[in-house]
Amino acid sequence: MFLTYLLLFFSFVSASSAVLADSPLPEGRFVLQRDTDHFGADLGPLFDTxxxxxARACSGQQACVGFVFNSRSDACFPKSSMTESAPFEGAFSAQLIRAGKAEQRQAEQRAAQLTGLDPADFTAARQQAAGLGLRFPAGGATVEDLAAAAAEASPAVALRWIAEAVAISDRGDLWEAYARSLMRQEGKGTALRR
Known part of the structure; x- marks a missing residue:
């Protein structure tokens, strides 16, 4: 009897992991800040990285809530908490915001409705969502200020500001503005627009 429950448990965990891996929504996303350090609460440093x-090292640890990457020494410091910050030139602090189960379920339901997309489209979208915050660090402006500035900027500058606003907030309306901004890019080829 115990063996039966154990097998059922492991099959449930295995199935849940497979679903999560195929989810259109990444397990988490990072919000990155330049020249910022968080001291203490290290889970174990990684060097020459x-x-x-x-980011992968932090994502793989349940206790990790973010990391500090020192670009001057190529050192990584996954963190179990990120409270007080201090300026530090060359340091990148990234807070990990994990997706909740309700968000994952909603994303899966919406993805099921998008019958015109193939699995590669979902994979690309998941990678885009997971990596956007690492490519567009927060500069201290509010989401509202970034969106307003993007509305008045040239297409290339607008793309940068909208991407930063998306990275900070993950708001659906800003994702749509980001997609529209990508579509307006000239000379970037069809891959970027896709």
Whole structure:
């Protein structure tokens, strides 16, 4: 009897992991700040690495809420908490915002309604959503200020500001503005527009 429950448990965990891996929504996203450090609460430093590896190391640890990457020494410091910050030139602080189960379920329901897209489209969208915050660090402006500035800027500058606003907020209306901004890019080829 116990063995039956154990097998059922592991099959449920395995199925849940497979669903999560195929979810259109990433498990989490990072909000990045330049030249900012958070001291203490290290989960274990990693040396001679890059920011993408640092993000993967943090994402893979349930206790990790973010990381600090020192670009001058290529060192990564996954954090169990990120409270007080201090200026530090060359440091990138990234807060991990994990998606909730309700958000995951809603994303899966919406994805099921989008019958015209293939799995590669969902994979690309998930990668875009997971990596946007690492490509567009927050500069201290509010989401509202970024959106207003983007409305008056040239297409290339608007794309940058809208991407930063999306990275901070993850708001649906800003994702739509970001997609429209990508569509307006000239000379970037069809891959960027896709």
């Amino acid at each position: 890059d920011m993408a590896s640092c």
